[in-house]
Amino acid sequence: MEQYIIALILGIIEGITECIPVSSTGHMIIIGHMLNFEGAHADVFEVFIQIGAILAIYTHYRRTFNSFLKR
Numbered sequence: 001m002e003q004y005i006i007a008l009i010l011g012i013i014e015g016i017t018e019c020i021p022v023s024s025t026g027h028m029i030i031i032g033h034m035l036n037f038e039g040a041h042a043d044v045f046e047v048f049i050q051i052g053a054i055l056a057i058y059t060h061y062r063r064t065f066n067s068f069l070k071r
Contacts, residue, residue, distance in 0.1 A: 006035050006037045009031065010028055010031060010037070010045070010046075010049060013027050014050065014053055015053070018057070025046070028049070
């Protein structure tokens with residue numbers, strides 16, 4: 001399967017599972033295994049896609065996070 005399609009699928013899985021109380025990492029690992037996307041490249045991709053999700057959540061809630069840091 002094309003790497004772009006795998007990246008799209010894993011990105012959708014990460015986006016759906018990041019904001020609900022389930023393990024987004026676990027789902028990405030399981031789906032990655034099902035798509036035969038394993039190894040060092042898969043590990044690096046999973047780290048970077050999660051950093052992107054964390055930055056997106058921080059950007060959305062930055063005022064709330066910053067008010068906690070000021071206290």
